[in-house]
């Protein structure tokens with residue numbers, strides 16, 4: 001099994017959207033991507049890559065096939081300290097349960113270290129999202145504390161509690 005990260009292009013939009021399911025929506029995106037919204041998202045990532053700032057996102061490939069998504073965002077402040085860069089990820093349902101996310105996180109941390117992005121990588125996860133909690137734990141991230149989000153809300157409007165994990169870069 002070979003995991004690689006690469007830039008996302010318009011040719012990836014269909015496979016990216018097809019790789020979303022109810023877990024992706026519940027725990028990460030808040031809604032299914034459409035061709036237009038995903039294209040705008042990828043274009044924004046490409047702009048950030050050119051400018052060398054802001055959120056940077058990559059396709060996660062498993063033996064060359066698009067199998068997920070990972071990004072870091074140095075501009076997320078909710079629950080984080082200066083110098084923290086937030087990491088988010090999703091793996092397509094067909095590729096889950098094989099350690100793809102952990103390897104993507106490892107490669108992302110390597111990239112951040114090389115490009116001097118922040119002093120700590122952070123994973124913020126809802127405690128009920130057991131699969132993602134396991135990714136943080138298995139990737140060697142250290143649990144800091146649970147905190148009440150000032151930005152994310154439950155469907156009923158109550159604030160989300162998140163668990164913060166960090167890894168020195």
Ligand SMILES: CC(C)(COP(=O)(O)OP(=O)(O)OC[C@H]1O[C@@H](n2cnc3c(N)ncnc32)[C@H](O)[C@@H]1OP(=O)(O)O)[C@@H](O)C(=O)NCCC(=O)NCCS
Pocket residue numbers: 023024027028088089090091092095096097098099100101102124125126129130131132134135138
């Ligand atoms: C969280 C997620 C990225 C994990 O990716 P992954 O590559 O399957 O990760 P792993 O293979 O390391 O599995 C992690 C845990 O998921 C669970 N798991 C195993 N197989 C699974 C499957 N087929 N489907 C769902 N979860 C599974 C297990 O609890 C596993 O922990 P374990 O290794 O201790 O048994 C993936 O489930 C996902 O895309 N979820 C929706 C988006 C999301 O939650 N993003 C994170 C937001 S903080």
